[in-house]
Amino acid sequence: MDEKIRSKIRIKVIIDFDGTLTQEEKQVNQLAELAFETLSKEILKIHKEKVRKDYQNTKQKILAKPYKYTWKVNGISACYSNEGAFVLNTVTIQEMLSKNKFYKKCVENFFDKLDYDPITECTNYLFHKNSALLKPIFRNRVKETLIELIKHPHIQPIVMTNSKTDFL
Incomplete structure (x- = not known):
């Protein structure tokens, strides 16, 4: 695969809000x-x-x-x-x-x-x-983990939830 194309590829990491990020x-x-x-x-x-x-x-x-x-x-x-x-x-x-x-x-x-x-x-x-x-009661180091995922050039974190998002 061309290096130029490879550098633009981002892996979507889907993270569930309730239970994964929260306790x-x-x-x-x-x-x-x-x-x-x-x-x-x-x-x-x-x-x-x-x-x-x-x-x-x-x-x-x-x-x-x-x-x-x-x-x-x-x-x-x-x-x-x-x-x-x-x-x-x-x-x-x-x-x-x-x-x-x-x-x-x-x-x-x-x-x-x-x-x-x-x-x-x-x-x-x-x-x-x-x-x-x-x-929400967040798990330890959630903030730091999300920041690192966001900063990573090849990762696109996506947080999913069944909660009403106007309260998150």
Whole structure:
């Protein structure tokens, strides 16, 4: 390959914001509690303790066989349930809502005429609304690492996120 062409080539390095740059495992319990609050007050209109108990039971079931559960978007598996703390939280909520007829009906009534199926809309809503309330806890040396990647002449770092970018 011509050296002139080689010098212009840049490798795109895709970096996930939540979990790669941030310590989501330190914030997932807080995110789950915020989801319980939102579900109990806005969507399901039941006691938060009931939501928390159902969540914990569902999470135990998933962790016993994580390979059987995936994060679904419009019914299509996007990744396995245990690929990150926030993913496990989302999969747990999806499974809990979809397997309980009362919960599913409440979600369908609350989220109608939107872009995705009601369960996906609900988990997206819970994640976006509540993750925006959490200040990111960055992993050690993230800033220095990103600076080095940006400075490298043959690397183009791209940060991807499912979070709402107006809060990042």
